[in-house]
Amino acid sequence: MSSGSPPPPSETLAPSGLMGPSLQLERCATGIEGLDNILGGGIPRGNMVLVAGSVGTGKTTLSLEFLVRGAERGERSLFISVTEASAKLIQNLSTFEFFRTELVDQGSLVFVDLPVIYERLGLSNEELNAEEIGILIRTIRDLVRTLGVRRLVLDSLTSVCYRIHKEEQIRDFMLRLGEELKEAGCTSVLVSEIGPNPGRYSLHGVEEAIVDGVILLWNARRMGDILRVVQVVKMRGAAHSRAQYVMELTPIGILMAPHLKGGREGGA
Amino acid sequence: MPPVDIGDRLRSLPGGSAVALKLDPREYADHYFAVLNATLRDVGSETNAHTVYVAVTSPAAFVWTLAQALDVPRERISFVDAISHIMMNYSNPLENATYVDSPRALEEIMLRVEYLLRKFPHPRSIVVIDSVNSLAIHNPPELLSEFFHILLNNLKSRSVLTLVLETSDEEQSGVEQMLNLVVDETIDVARAGR
Ligand SMILES: Nc1ncnc2c1ncn2[C@@H]1O[C@H](COP(=O)(O)OP(=O)(O)O)[C@@H](O)[C@H]1O
Ligand SMILES: [Mg+2]
Numbered sequence: 001m002s003s004g005s006p007p008p009p010s011e012t013l014a015p016s017g018l019m020g021p022s023l024q025l026e027r028c029a030t031g032i033e034g035l036d037n038i039l040g041g042g043i044p045r046g047n048m049v050l051v052a053g054s055v056g057t058g059k060t061t062l063s064l065e066f067l068v069r070g071a072e073r074g075e076r077s078l079f080i081s082v083t084e085a086s087a088k089l090i091q092n093l094s095t096f097e098f099f100r101t102e103l104v105d106q107g108s109l110v111f112v113d114l115p116v117i118y119e120r121l122g123l124s125n126e127e128l129n130a131e132e133i134g135i136l137i138r139t140i141r142d143l144v145r146t147l148g149v150r151r152l153v154l155d156s157l158t159s160v161c162y163r164i165h166k167e168e169q170i171r172d173f174m175l176r177l178g179e180e181l182k183e184a185g186c187t188s189v190l191v192s193e194i195g196p197n198p199g200r201y202s203l204h205g206v207e208e209a210i211v212d213g214v215i216l217l218w219n220a221r222r223m224g225d226i227l228r229v230v231q232v233v234k235m236r237g238a239a240h241s242r243a244q245y246v247m248e249l250t251p252i253g254i255l256m257a258p259h260l261k262g263g264r265e266g267g268a
Numbered sequence: 269m270p271p272v273d274i275g276d277r278l279r280s281l282p283g284g285s286a287v288a289l290k291l292d293p294r295e296y297a298d299h300y301f302a303v304l305n306a307t308l309r310d311v312g313s314e315t316n317a318h319t320v321y322v323a324v325t326s327p328a329a330f331v332w333t334l335a336q337a338l339d340v341p342r343e344r345i346s347f348v349d350a351i352s353h354i355m356m357n358y359s360n361p362l363e364n365a366t367y368v369d370s371p372r373a374l375e376e377i378m379l380r381v382e383y384l385l386r387k388f389p390h391p392r393s394i395v396v397i398d399s400v401n402s403l404a405i406h407n408p409p410e411l412l413s414e415f416f417h418i419l420l421n422n423l424k425s426r427s428v429l430t431l432v433l434e435t436s437d438e439e440q441s442g443v444e445q446m447l448n449l450v451v452d453e454t455i456d457v458a459r460a461g462r
Contacts, residue, residue, distance in 0.1 A: 225373050246375035250383050257378040260414050 025237040028151065028187040031069020032062070034256025035215075035230075038245060043213065044237035046182040048174075050157070050208055052192035052201040053217030058228055059191045061249050062217070063153040064089065066189055068099055069253075071108035075150035078110045078143065082159040086111035097251045110147060114160070128163045133173050136160075141180040149186050156191035161203045174210040201233070212236040217247075220259070229259055274302060274460045275310025281452075283392055283427035286420045288400075288447050288454040291435045299457040300433075301334070307396060307431060308340045317429075318388040319345045320381055320395045324402040325433075327352045328365040331398070346388065348380040351402070371406040374415045381419070385428065395423055399433035404443045413446045420450050 027042035036042050043049055051059050067077035081089060089111060093099045103109040117139060118124070123132050144152060154160065164170050181188050190211065192202045201208040201216060208214055213235040220229045230247045232240050244259035274289070281287065291299040312319050319340075323331050328347035335345055347365035352358045354370050361367060366384070368376045385393055397403075403412055416432075423430045432451060436444055448454065 223370075223372055225369055225376075227373075227375060246379065248376070248379040248383070250379075252383065252386055255379045255382050257375045257382070258418055260374055260411055260418075 038241045047212035048178045049213035050211045054196045057217035070151040071103045077151040078149040082114045152188040158193040274306035284424040286430040286451040288451045290456045292458045320384045322348045322397045397432045
């Protein structure tokens with residue numbers, strides 16, 4: 001890893017498997033050791049990453065650990081919640097043995113409820129128009145800039161996209177949000193709620209083309225046992241493993257192990 | 269060559285070694301107790317290392333009873349029990365055990381071992397896998413060799429002393445050949461001084 005110089009702004013220097021580590025982008029180590037190993041050190045800083053999976057696959061848990069580990073390292077972290085109340089999420093955090101409430105009290109880990117923001121901004125229409133989308137982006141940008149946010153989670157992108165009906169506008173929303181966050185050096189995770197066998201990673205399908213990375217979570221079965229499986233499908237700027245890993249949510253954080261090949265088939 | 273003492277031999281190994289301990293089925297009880305004694309008492313108590321015991325042959329509760337007879341304190345051993353559920357023997361779960369659904373959940377076993385090693389960190393932890401034969405009953409050979417290859421490499425990189433119990437007589441089975449490829453050495457308990 002090069003020291004001192006700022007990371008190159010574009011992905012044109014993205015490493016191929018043959019390039020030396022000196023050409024790699026600065027990484028934002030997620031702090032989830034297994035994931036950082038898969039990614040070759042972490043998410044390239046400033047990347048916008050989709051974490052996609054059906055309900056209960058661990059998207060929120062993974063996102064929360066990403067933020068807590070960041071806050072612990074002195075990177076201010078922001079969780080924008082759409083469906084679950086912050087208070088409940090903070091309560092859930094206590095299942096992590098490494099979580100300290102001071103992180104929230106000191107403002108290193110900040111929770112914001114998007115419905116509250118919608119209300120304050122007067123965004124009450126079921127469908128957001130272009131202007132309102134612009135307001136939403138600027139509001140998030142200002143939050144990130146004012147607080148100096150280095151890690152951001154939006155849980156979930158899907159529920160925001162339910163209010164943006166035109167594909168064109170979703171594309172625009174994501175491109176602009178991505179630019180703003182990248183400029184701020186903020187690494188982001190956007191949670192995508194999908195069905196168990198969706199054939200794509202997001203509500204409309206355009207989202208996954210725009211983001212820099214896609215991490216897919218699902219439940220696999222082997223001879224009646226259910227395993228949580230994780231796979232990094234794409235990550236710009238990182239020569240990463242594309243293999244499948246089994247993950248476990250534990251009080252000391254998410255642990256990962258290789259998904260043994262001999263066990264992929266076999267049904268319930 | 270004079271017989272080696274199992275405990276002495278294990279103590280002399282460099283950190284991160286993986287060892288197969290070969291038990292003769294005709295003297296199983298004797299050999300098994302010798303191995304527990306050498307592992308939990310000789311090696312474990314000297315270094316104060318934490319032992320993670322993967323129980324696939326007998327339930328953790330049974331092994332824990334033997335460990336107590338050897339005066340092993342509770343904080344020095346924890347179990348990954350992969351057999352109690354399928355033997356329907358789960359009514360009194362141990363406090364120092366974590367239970368996986370079946371011996372087929374190999375990834376789960378790896379993850380629980382990792383969990384316990386992190387929970388009880390020690391520069392020279394010990395992992396006991398009891399046994400390769402029991403795992404082989406429930407898993408196809410390719411899966412099992414993949415499991416051992418990944419697990420033992422991982423444990424080696426963390427300087428964990430890994431002991432794999434193996435029950436066999438003269439004939440070399442496929443399981444043994446596989447195990448030979450992944451361990452650093454095999455100790456034949458029948459030939460070792462105790
Ligand atoms: N630290 C933890 N240890 C064990 N189980 C957990 C932990 N955190 C969450 N879970 C469980 O994992 C499941 C998935 O949680 P969640 O992250 O909310 O999934 P998703 O956001 O994908 O719907 C839930 O059933 C939850 O109870
Ligand atoms: Mg969720």
